[in-house]
Amino acid sequence: MNFKEIKNVYCVGIGGIGVSAVAKFFHTQGAQVSGFDACASELTHELEQMGIPVYYMADVEHITPNTELVIYSPAVPPEHRELKAAEKRGVMALSYPEFLGELSKEYHTIAITGTNGKSTTTALVALMLSEASLDPTVFVGSKVPQFSLGNVRVGASKYLVVEACEYRAHMLNIEPQAIVLTNIAPDHLDYYRDLVHIQETFLEFINTLPPAGLLIANADDAPTRALSLDIRRVPYHLKRFGMQGVGEYQATHVHALRGGQIFSLLTYKGNVLPIELHVPGAFNVANALAAAAMAHEMGVSFDVIQKVLREFKGIWRRFELIDQIEFQEGVPPITIISDYGHHPDAIMETIKGARAFFPGRRVVLVYQPHQHNRTKKLFNEFVEVLQEPDLLLLSDIYDVEGRVAEEDREVHSSSLAEAIAHEARNDERYHYTGGLDETRESLSRAWQPGDVVIIMGAGDIDTLARNLPSYE
DSSP: OOGGGOOEEEEETTTSHHHHHHHHHHHHTTOEEEEEOSSOOHHHHHHHHTTOOEESSOOGGGSOTTOOEEEEOTTSOTTOHHHHHHHHHTOEEEEHHHHHHHHHTTSEEEEEESSSSHHHHHHHHHHHHHHTTOOOEEEOSSOOTTSTTSSEEOOSSSEEEEEOOOGGGGGGGOOOSEEEEOOOOSOOTTTOSSHHHHHHHHHHHHTTSOTTOEEEEETTOHHHHTTOOOTTTOSSEEEEEESSSOSSEEEEEEEEETTEEEEEEEETTSOEEEEEEOSOSHHHHHHHHHHHHHHHHTTOOHHHHHHHHHHOOOBTTBSEEEEEEOOSTTSOOEEEEEEOOOSHHHHHHHHHHHHHHSTTSOEEEEEOOBOHHHHHHTHHHHHHHTTSSSEEEEEOOBOOTTOOOGGGTTOOHHHHHHHHHHHHTOSSSEEEEESHHHHHHHHHHHOOTTOEEEEEOSSTTHHHHTSOOOOO
């Protein structure tokens, strides 16, 4: 399918991070684009500012005789009236993952997949290829400050870099020539049976690589190692990265600094490179290693790799510095961070990174659990990791429309907070705070000068980070 020939596109769920990128992609290429979303957001406002009409009431009349293609979010139910109208009119409709799959056939596609770290690694690979004048097209599940369009970059070369989401095995739609596998952990257990099922699905994706393909895999990650990838037997090229002495690309002498970290990058060719990184945590060292390995295997120079990592300040909602609430001289500020993390592993690594980045300061976590099913299936893991902050404010679980089974509604943030306090034998540090308005009020009473406040979750809690109460 030649998407460049399509001149009229309608997007259902246009406010999502993926579908909004598609809207920008087609708009940039001169197509007439419009779409529907249930509510206004930062992303829909961006689209409207570009001149893309966004409707907030669904209407079958939005699918016109001129509509050639409908792109929809996987969160949109199949009975949605606009999807039904497209079907009735015979208009081709593709979900966002299906669109990426079709697009991947037109390019040399580099897919970044795994449970955690996909967005940051996608951004880093894309920035390295861009800096090396390889001019990739990029779809990423966040916004990259260096990209004028944020979550998409429209290049002119044969290269496509995509964030390949594992939710409901969506990455299997993509036909890659190269894959970065960041890590594997239990998640999306409303779809996957267990960790083994997740591993089998990632392996199925890896096995779609052609004989000349390339896999960059995490040597430190036990579930990835359990795939039994043998560098001598796989039909594609395999390179591994790690921080524990194994792999063709290794990080050694990692040192956290105030506001940064440094390490040495060792390669299987004997190169030893000093790396300076201004995002926190061991997980970001791993992301940097993965991106450096992919870029170098594609011919990007070490000078470019070092420059991109040194200048990288992060991406939207990934340990994003939102504000510093300043006081009189000598009084430390309140630092506000927004983060998308919603898996226990990501929460743990983010808190560790914050403590290394801001030593000696109190870490306040304002967390909105994402999906009842995830909270239920990983309840014990959440109980363990949410004891880590110095103060926890736990808001109501964010419901994803169409994904909540009745049997999952039994789990609630209040019971999670009670379990955390019971396990920690301390009910002074862990608080259930209700909805976002109540959570905002709780934060205004709890924060203190010097706090590092991490406002975290994959739902709408980011709006709290960008609309803070006044400090009194």
